[in-house]
Amino acid sequence: xxxxxxKRVGFAFITLFAVLTIVFFIVRILPGDPAMVILGxxxxxxxxxxxxxxxxxxxxxxxxYVDFMRGVFxxxxxxxxxxxxxxxxxxxxxxxxxxxxxxxxxxxxxAVGIPLGVWSAIRRNTVPDYLIRLASLLxxxxxxxxxxxxxxxxxxxxxxxxxVISSGRGETLGARLNDLALPAINxxxxxxxxxxxxxxxxxxxxxxxxxxxxxxxxxxxxxxxxRRHCLRNTMIPVVTVVGLYLGILIGNSVLTEIVFNRPxxxxxxxxxxxxxxYPMLQGMMVIYTLMVVVVNLATDLTYGLIDxxxxxx
Amino acid sequence: xxxxxxxxxxxxxxxxAYFRTSLAAxxxxxxxxxxxNKTSWVGLGLFALVCLLALAAPLIAPHDPLDQNILLRLRPxxxxxxxxxxxxxxxxxxxxxxGARISxxxxxxxxxxxxxxxxTIGLFAxxxxxxxxxxxxxxxxxxxxxxxxxxxxxxxAMLGPSVTNLIIAITLTAIPPFARIARAPTIVVKERExxxxxxxxxxxxxxxxxxxxxxxxxxxxxxxxxLWMATAIRVEASLAFIGLGVSPPTATWGGMIREGFENxxxxxxxxxxxxxxxxxxxxxxxxxxxxxxxAIDPRLRGEG
Numbered sequence: 001x002x003x004x005x006x007k008r009v010g011f012a013f014i015t016l017f018a019v020l021t022i023v024f025f026i027v028r029i030l031p032g033d034p035a036m037v038i039l040g041x042x043x044x045x046x047x048x049x050x051x052x053x054x055x056x057x058x059x060x061x062x063x064x065y066v067d068f069m070r071g072v073f074x075x076x077x078x079x080x081x082x083x084x085x086x087x088x089x090x091x092x093x094x095x096x097x098x099x100x101x102x103x104x105x106x107x108x109x110x111a112v113g114i115p116l117g118v119w120s121a122i123r124r125n126t127v128p129d130y131l132i133r134l135a136s137l138l139x140x141x142x143x144x145x146x147x148x149x150x151x152x153x154x155x156x157x158x159x160x161x162x163x164v165i166s167s168g169r170g171e172t173l174g175a176r177l178n179d180l181a182l183p184a185i186n187x188x189x190x191x192x193x194x195x196x197x198x199x200x201x202x203x204x205x206x207x208x209x210x211x212x213x214x215x216x217x218x219x220x221x222x223x224x225x226x227r228r229h230c231l232r233n234t235m236i237p238v239v240t241v242v243g244l245y246l247g248i249l250i251g252n253s254v255l256t257e258i259v260f261n262r263p264x265x266x267x268x269x270x271x272x273x274x275x276x277x278y279p280m281l282q283g284m285m286v287i288y289t290l291m292v293v294v295v296n297l298a299t300d301l302t303y304g305l306i307d308x309x310x311x312x313x
Numbered sequence: 314x315x316x317x318x319x320x321x322x323x324x325x326x327x328x329x330a331y332f333r334t335s336l337a338a339x340x341x342x343x344x345x346x347x348x349x350n351k352t353s354w355v356g357l358g359l360f361a362l363v364c365l366l367a368l369a370a371p372l373i374a375p376h377d378p379l380d381q382n383i384l385l386r387l388r389p390x391x392x393x394x395x396x397x398x399x400x401x402x403x404x405x406x407x408x409x410x411x412g413a414r415i416s417x418x419x420x421x422x423x424x425x426x427x428x429x430x431x432x433t434i435g436l437f438a439x440x441x442x443x444x445x446x447x448x449x450x451x452x453x454x455x456x457x458x459x460x461x462x463x464x465x466x467x468x469x470a471m472l473g474p475s476v477t478n479l480i481i482a483i484t485l486t487a488i489p490p491f492a493r494i495a496r497a498p499t500i501v502v503k504e505r506e507x508x509x510x511x512x513x514x515x516x517x518x519x520x521x522x523x524x525x526x527x528x529x530x531x532x533x534x535x536x537x538x539x540l541w542m543a544t545a546i547r548v549e550a551s552l553a554f555i556g557l558g559v560s561p562p563t564a565t566w567g568g569m570i571r572e573g574f575e576n577x578x579x580x581x582x583x584x585x586x587x588x589x590x591x592x593x594x595x596x597x598x599x600x601x602x603x604x605x606x607x608a609i610d611p612r613l614r615g616e617g
Binding site: 015018019022026027137138140141142143144145146149150152153157244246247248250251252254255258259269270273274281284285288289292296 | 451452455456457458459460461462463466467468470471543547550551554555556557567570574577578581584585588591592595596599600603
């Protein structure tokens, strides 16, 4: 077990290095000098030179690379050009709000998606199955901002059940949940659509296995077969695929945060884009990379916990 | 003993004839897939209708999509303006029709490019294997895990928003899945006897990959193409909504929703109708791809 964990952690570090290298080069390879992009075509040569020095772009590339990597690991991610505060401080300030939203959405998505998918698989090729499949396909066709706008219109403007703007800084738990409700429902329903489909196909796969047939032949009640034999094996692919959907979850959380005007990484990145806050953008890419690598690692480890067979390979 | 004669004939028959047969086989396979799952016909029909409307936009649009009329701003749907007018008094129906062209062009071109580049990468990695394969696919996996919207956002922000740059950004984010989907069957197919036979006959690697492996993996790749075109259109609309779409006053669906969102409290139709337009196209493409995938690989029935 500890060897398995060690191997995975080591692998995660290699991946982290690789992606950070890609991030470093993406930001530098793209045409256009960032200093020139920030200051515009009209800027004087002197202004550009001084900004380049401030951004650390005047030193040779290998030196920049080492500085960048060292910075990432010691927590020195540069200084925001707009606020003048350290990038990492700004990111850590809004990170909890984004994590709160994505976790709530994931829990909601699993709570809705797994039962629906399992039920759909058990009732394969019946009317409920068709309806669930159609609904989940429709759900994942929704761009997150479209569903967000529709939800906002229906529940916040017409019905007035929830606040139009969620501050994400509610004082009491009730106020906080009230703020979180609509954005989490928006993101959660989209995740539910994906999770329903994965759970359904995983369950179908399990239902076709020999041990399920054996259990049936032994005369075990169907409900017990599902609970005792099928669910746990269904969870393995579901956990992996949910890890793979992190990208979709993050992209959709950006759009959700914008529509509901909720503080978080989404609003931070859009602000940085509009202001051409180049160190901030680089910092955002670093934090997203960290999130992707950490979640992939967590997925791998959970996978090993759920399925004891994995440990020995 | 029909196999030896067949392999002996192939070189003399010329690659054009061979190409025609494999193309015909591919067409027949796709037709069968369509008939196995009728929902893919619904998806294809809907998508074809949208393409037709987009092509015919200059002929059927009731108004000029850029024509502003400040006296007629924010009008609700009426006989003259079927879907109402926006904050500048422009006809929303005409803007949706013209906006379809942008969405479809960006979706089609970027996914075609990603399909070609990604499939080539996957073919080469799978065919040659070894260390190159490991490194290339590892990179692809990591890029796949990275949020495509964020990647697109950064690239467009750096390059500037234009149709070409949006296509570049979306192509970049869509290459990894094609590499992945092309690689897996290549590894299986390259071990088959007929590939070995071809190698024994002295066929070049390129000929084996292009002429003999590619036709086998093409159906799966095309299905992915349809599903990823849905994603491409969604990403383009999302970027436009964030403010990184083709610059105004050009009509784009995401841009229309962005503008409409400012008036959501009193004039909901501004954001509502383009939302429905995006939903129809993305849903049609998902229906099409999902149905075809079910038919091509029954094992994957309904997988996300």
